[in-house]
Amino acid sequence: MLSKVAPALCSSFKGVLPSDLLEKYTVEGGYAKLEFDLAVLNDIQDQIVKAQGDSKKDGASMEARRKQRRNQAQATLNDDEAVELLKQGGFIA
Secondary structure: HHHHHHHHHHHHOOOOHHHHHHHOOHHHHHHHHHHHHHHHHHHHHHEEEEHOOOOOOOOOHHHHHHHHHHHHHHHOOOOOHHHHHHOOOOOOO
16 A cells, blocks of 8 residues: 555655655554555645646636736736836935
């Protein structure tokens, strides 16, 4: 069983090697640790799915997010505007 879940655990908990998992889960109480880690892994996956929602399937949502990012990028000041604003505020001469 461990060989089936090891890739998911290693990819979710970065820096964990399969040999680390073997040492962790084959000792007394290791099965309880495995169950806990799998529960955490499932919670992480659920949060990812919830955060993504149907956005991957919905082209209109993707387009709305793209427009929102573009508007945010355009709302930032360029260098000349920032310098002018600082001059008007009396922060620089």
